[in-house]
Every structure is written in structure tokens, then in C-alpha cells.
Amino acid sequence: MSIVPAINYGLFTREIRFDFPLDPRDLKFFRDMMQITANDILVNRIYTRTGFVREEFIPKEIKPQPLAEVIPEGIEEEPVEFEPDYNRCAVMLSGGKESLLTYGLMKELGCEVYPFFYNESGAHWHVALPAYRWFRENEPKTKRVWSNADRLYTFIEKNMKILQNVGKPRAEVYPIRLFFFEGYAFAFLPLIHRYGTGNIIFGNEYDDPRGLTYEFHGIPHYYATYDQSQAFEKYMTSWFEERGLGIRQWSAVRPITGLIVERILYNRYPELFRLQRSCHSVHKEGDDYVPCGQCFKCNGILTFLLANGIDPTIIKYKPEHIETLPERLKKGLVRLDRDELEHSLYLIKRNPDFPLEGKPHWHVEMLHFDDRNSHFDNIPPEFREKLYRIFEEYTKGYVYLKDDRWVRITREDALNGAVEEKAD
Numbered sequence: 001m002s003i004v005p006a007i008n009y010g011l012f013t014r015e016i017r018f019d020f021p022l023d024p025r026d027l028k029f030f031r032d033m034m035q036i037t038a039n040d041i042l043v044n045r046i047y048t049r050t051g052f053v054r055e056e057f058i059p060k061e062i063k064p065q066p067l068a069e070v071i072p073e074g075i076e077e078e079p080v081e082f083e084p085d086y087n088r089c090a091v092m093l094s095g096g097k098e099s100l101l102t103y104g105l106m107k108e109l110g111c112e113v114y115p116f117f118y119n120e121s122g123a124h125w126h127v128a129l130p131a132y133r134w135f136r137e138n139e140p141k142t143k144r145v146w147s148n149a150d151r152l153y154t155f156i157e158k159n160m161k162i163l164q165n166v167g168k169p170r171a172e173v174y175p176i177r178l179f180f181f182e183g184y185a186f187a188f189l190p191l192i193h194r195y196g197t198g199n200i201i202f203g204n205e206y207d208d209p210r211g212l213t214y215e216f217h218g219i220p221h222y223y224a225t226y227d228q229s230q231a232f233e234k235y236m237t238s239w240f241e242e243r244g245l246g247i248r249q250w251s252a253v254r255p256i257t258g259l260i261v262e263r264i265l266y267n268r269y270p271e272l273f274r275l276q277r278s279c280h281s282v283h284k285e286g287d288d289y290v291p292c293g294q295c296f297k298c299n300g301i302l303t304f305l306l307a308n309g310i311d312p313t314i315i316k317y318k319p320e321h322i323e324t325l326p327e328r329l330k331k332g333l334v335r336l337d338r339d340e341l342e343h344s345l346y347l348i349k350r351n352p353d354f355p356l357e358g359k360p361h362w363h364v365e366m367l368h369f370d371d372r373n374s375h376f377d378n379i380p381p382e383f384r385e386k387l388y389r390i391f392e393e394y395t396k397g398y399v400y401l402k403d404d405r406w407v408r409i410t411r412e413d414a415l416n417g418a419v420e421e422k423a424d
Helices: 005-009 024-047 097-108 124-138 149-158 181-187 189-195 230-242 258-268 296-307 319-323 325-330 338-348 381-392 411-416 418-423
Strands: 015-018 069-072 085-093 112-120 143-147 197-201 248-250 283-285 288-290 367-369 398-402 405-409
Touching: 005 024, 005 149, 024 069, 024 230, 085 097, 085 124, 085 181, 085 189, 097 112, 097 258, 097 381, 112 124, 112 181, 112 189, 124 288, 143 181, 181 189, 181 230, 189 197, 230 248, 258 296, 258 338, 258 381, 296 319, 296 325, 296 338, 319 325, 367 381, 381 411, 398 411, 411 418
Parallel strands: 015 069, 085 112, 085 197, 112 143, 197 248, 367 398
Antiparallel strands: 283 288, 398 405
16 A cells, blocks of 8 residues: 555656565566556656646657666565455445446445445545445445545645646646555455455446557557556456455446446436535535536536436536536537547437537447457456346447447347457
């Protein structure tokens, strides 16, 4: 846990020294993550100008940059004894739609669910607070771990001479750091060990890979989201196995889009839907925290809700946020996959008074599988078919991405991975 923040800074120092010994597997984890994160930072925070890195510090030649030498005090094997129970699930809850839906799904499937809340010291915690208060009263397995890592990040970045505008109000991206999600999971490892939890589940929904190259001037990258990717989940599952823990890390909602996440959450678990706060700029009104209603995140949520015919005021949006949404969408103030946005607008247009036109892309309402972002084996076998049967109640079938085209497949294809074999 303590080495995770340093993963973000391998490009900005010649040496990273740990004043304690590391297990060789932990050292490999650090070096692997530092390499991948450095590529993502280089492409998505430096060469792709965000306004945070001062122009004079941006390398003129686009190429991989040297990384820090990593020096632990020593290298010592540290064995771990652990027997995971794969019917126990640690769900990492942020107060957003994907994690709330994941909790509802795994609870319904009969998994022994442990809702874990990561209490950051900054305003991020306000996003999760409405959900945490409900879980604290209604779910006895709820656990919270407090951390001040976010203040460490802010301190470091405010003192990096290459950066400017750190702490700018309503910034939509972090200035330089890109690797932090696994720090949340590692913070709970003592509790995971205590309760024998065999699954760590994050809420990572489907991302359409079409039109993306995942390479920039020969530098591989993940568009700044490696620690939310399928590749990362597989790495962590493999690493936990090698480390003697045997924990599986995965996402229950990876085959479905954000549009469908909201549809299932609202219709199947309305008490959880009311807790949702996806805005990163919530503010206090009375004893509650409510969304700003105008940021990139809010614009995406409002679009999904209107497309599903759901009243956004249920989760504290105001009528003026709904009325002014088209103007913000016209300015491009939303981050959704193109097809997902166009199809959502197409659904919203059932209300003829809505001023924007959409375009149907029916795959958006289906279960997605592809070789990069949604593998057939993403969900462990004992939960797979049960989850698909729930998803089927709110979707229009299954699709597989073959040669950049969506091909209809059956549930049996998805369960058996048969299409993937044919494509080979």
C-alpha cells in the first residue's frame, strides 16, 4: 500500500528509494506499474497538452523517457498464508452508479458481500457520503478505511516545478497522477484477509475500443485508464495468485454500457439508485451532498437518465440542470463513447421538445464482448450465467466485436467463448 503513490512519479526523479525491504514479487509489481503508468502519463498528460505541464518542460522529441531507478533496502521473500472464499465479495463502493449496481447484483446472487468505502481526506469523500450513511445503517458488513493519500498527491504536485494550475477549481482531470485505484484495494487487504474474501470487484463499465489506437508514436498506452482496464484486472488476479493470496479482481458490469447501468440500477434496486452521486464537485445543501449539475460527469449522467425516461430530480438534480443540458452537450461538455451519446440522444428524442437529434446504435443496449475491453472470461464462471440472465431483462441481446463490426451472438456463445475461437 505505501509504495503505490510513488508509481505515479517514475518519470520525474532519477531514483526512488524505499527504506525497507521488498518481496521480489512486490518489486516486480512496482516496476511493471511504473512502466505502464509512465507511458500513460507521457502520452495523456504531457504530449497531449492539458494545461498543467508548463510548455518549456514538454520534451521536443516524442519518445519514451528514462525512468527512475528503484532501490529497496533489501529484497526478501515474504510468504502469505490465505485461503480465499470465492463466495465472498469485496465491492469497492464510491457512491457512483457502477459500484452501487455491483453491490445490488452480487447481493441478489447470494454472494456474501462486503461493501468497502475508501474515505479520502479531501472533498472526494463527500461524493460517497450519502451512500456510506445508508450502508452504515442498513448493511452490517460495511467497512471504511480512512486515507490521506490524496493530500500527499496534492502536496507533491503543488511542489512540482513542471506543473501549473494545480488545485484549479472544477478541474476535470488530475494534473499528473494516473495510478491510484489499486491503492484503494490494498488499503483493505487486512480486512480481506480477516474475512477470507476471494473477490475484489470494482465497477468498470464497457468502453468501446473502436477508433482508438492505444499507441502514440510507438508508445503503448491506455488513454489514462490502465487501472480500470480489463488488462489490469487480469494482471492483478495473476499477481494475487503469485503472491499467495488467490484473490480474483474483476468487474460485474464490464459487458454493459453506462446507459444500461442506470436502467438496471433504477428499475431493479431503486433504494440504491437514490444514493447515487457521480459528480466530483458535489456541494452541501442542508445535511445532504448534491451534484453540481453542469460538469462532464453530470452531463453524462443526465443524458443517460433522460434516455431511460428517469426523472433526474430523484438524485438531486435540479430542473435548470435538465433545461440547460442541450446547450452544454452542443459545446461538447461530455465524455461518452460516440455511439453511446448518439443512441442516448436518439432515445431522448422520444420527447419531441428536446432540441438535439440522435442516431440509433442498437448495440449500445446489448451485452458487449471484444478482445480488448470485455473478454468472455471476465466474470468468474459461477456468477457468469446468473448475471447475464439479469442483464437480459434490460438489454436487447449479445454482440461481439469482429473486424471492427458488431456481430450478434447468443448467450451460449458468450458463456462458452465460441465466437472468439471462430475468430481465431
